[in-house]
Structures are given as C-alpha cells and as structure tokens.
Amino acid sequence: MIEMQGVYKTYPNGVTALNGLDVRIQQGEFVYVVGPSGAGKSTFTKLIFREEKPSKGSIHINDLDLAAMKERRIPKLRRNIGVVYQDFRLLPRLTVYENVAFALEVIEQRPAEIKTRVMDVLEQVRLKNKARFIPDELSGGEQQRVSIARAIANRPRILIADEPTGNLDPETSWEIMHILEEINQTGTTILMATHNREVVNRVRKRVIAIEDGVIVRDERRGDYGYED
Numbered sequence: 001m002i003e004m005q006g007v008y009k010t011y012p013n014g015v016t017a018l019n020g021l022d023v024r025i026q027q028g029e030f031v032y033v034v035g036p037s038g039a040g041k042s043t044f045t046k047l048i049f050r051e052e053k054p055s056k057g058s059i060h061i062n063d064l065d066l067a068a069m070k071e072r073r074i075p076k077l078r079r080n081i082g083v084v085y086q087d088f089r090l091l092p093r094l095t096v097y098e099n100v101a102f103a104l105e106v107i108e109q110r111p112a113e114i115k116t117r118v119m120d121v122l123e124q125v126r127l128k129n130k131a132r133f134i135p136d137e138l139s140g141g142e143q144q145r146v147s148i149a150r151a152i153a154n155r156p157r158i159l160i161a162d163e164p165t166g167n168l169d170p171e172t173s174w175e176i177m178h179i180l181e182e183i184n185q186t187g188t189t190i191l192m193a194t195h196n197r198e199v200v201n202r203v204r205k206r207v208i209a210i211e212d213g214v215i216v217r218d219e220r221r222g223d224y225g226y227e228d
C-alpha cells in the first residue's frame with residue numbers, strides 16, 4: 001500500500017508543487033493521475049520513487065517510511081518500483097535485449113537468470129523478434145514497449161508511468177494500455193500520470209485529479225474531466 005498524509009513539497013526555488021496531499025492506494029490498483037499542466041502530478045510520482053523528498057508530511061510504502069528513510073536504502077526501494085517515461089529513455093547504442101538486461105545487471109542478478117527473464121519480459125511486450133534491434137530501428141510504440149519491459153524486468157510491485165502515451169498516436173496508445181492492463185492483472189500497482197482523455201474515458205479506472213498541488217477529485221471509475 002502507498003499512503004501519503006499531509007504531504008507538502010516546496011522546491012528550492014520556492015515553488016510549492018504539493019499543498020497537503022492525503023491519499024491511500026492499495027496494492028494492485030490501477031490509478032490515473034490527471035490535472036492541468038504544472039498541477040503537481042510528476043512531483044507526486046517522484047515522491048513515491050524517492051526522486052524527491054517531501055518538505056512536510058509522511059509517505060509510507062508498505063512498511064517503509066520514505067520521509068525518514070536513509071539515502072543508502074533508496075536503491076532497495078527502487079528495486080520494487082518500475083518507471084516508464086514519455087520519452088522512453090532507452091540507451092541508444094544498446095540493443096533491445098541489452099537495454100532490458102542492463103536493468104538486471106546493475107542489481108547484480110545472475111547471468112543465467114537475466115537471460116531467461118529478459119526473454120520473458122520481451123515476450124510479454126511482444127518484442128522477442130526485435131531483441132537485436134537498437135532503439136533507432138524501432139517505432140515509438142515499440143520503444144515504449146522496451147521501456148516497459150525494462151521497468152518490469154525485476155518484477156516490481158509498483159509501476160509508475162509518467163505520460164506513457166504522450167508521444168504516441170492513438171492506435172499505439174491502445175497497445176500500450178493493453179500491456180499496462182496485463183501487467184496490472186498480475187497484481188502490480190500502476191500509477192499513470194496522463195493527459196490522454198480518450199484513454200482515461202475509455203479504459204475506466206480510479207482517477208485522482210490534482211490541481212494546484214491538492215487532490216480535487218478521487219473517483220473509483222472516473223472520467224478525465226478536462227477539455228484539453
């Protein structure tokens with residue numbers, strides 16, 4: 001479970017991005033985080049990954065107290081959280097296989113395990129046939145699928161997707177959604193920050209809307225609710 005209580009985040013330049021957030025997300029939920037540009041969505045996801053620390057308030061992920069956590073514990077937290085970005089962030093000189101394997105090599109998994117695991121996740125995102133390609137040889141949707149494979153390689157309990165369909169056309173966005181839903185069905189919590197109205201309105205999930213750093217709406221099967 002992810003639990004935030006009275007969370008504030010003010011950046012060093014004085015901008016307050018979160019203004020007293022209270023939220024509880026159970027293991028296995030699929031949550032869209034929506035809201036206008038600059039509302040605090042990315043900051044919200046960054047706190048969970050401990051990319052940023054709250055200025056005030058408490059954040060718990062299961063038994064872990066993130067606000068009190070020592071820096072040296074951060075890598076352990078991050079092993080349990082996968083992250084997918086709008087711009088894929090693949091290593092351009094490495095093949096699809098190597099991009100995914102790299103995520104497991106840095107956490108010192110055994111080579112034999114890495115090999116089977118990489119092929120398994122590439123199969124999950126339907127890219128086994130492109131394992132030897134480099135990112136430049138792939139479409140945007142394929143690159144995003146590689147980045148999803150990399151994010152789930154270590155079987156994280158939480159997957160954060162920050163605008164995963166932001167650079168993709170509608171048809172490719174549906175493919176990505178389908179894969180995210182399959183991952184969610186294995187019990188992984190998914191937090192997806194998005195501006196994609198069609199996706200949110202068609203694939204109904206819990207919607208948390210953030211405006212000016214506070215949650216203004218939290219609905220079980222909500223709609224997008226904005227015109228942009």
Ligand SMILES: Nc1ncnc2c1ncn2[C@@H]1O[C@H](COP(=O)(O)OP(=O)(O)OP(=O)(O)O)[C@@H](O)[C@H]1O
Nearest residue numbers: 011013015016017036037038039040041042043044
């Ligand atoms: N590292 C930072 N330093 C200073 N201010 C920041 C930093 N990151 C974000 N902000 C500010 O905090 C506020 C919230 O930003 P955030 O990126 O969380 O919004 P967002 O809802 O994700 O926006 P978008 O939909 O455009 O991605 C904005 O005013 C932004 O300028």
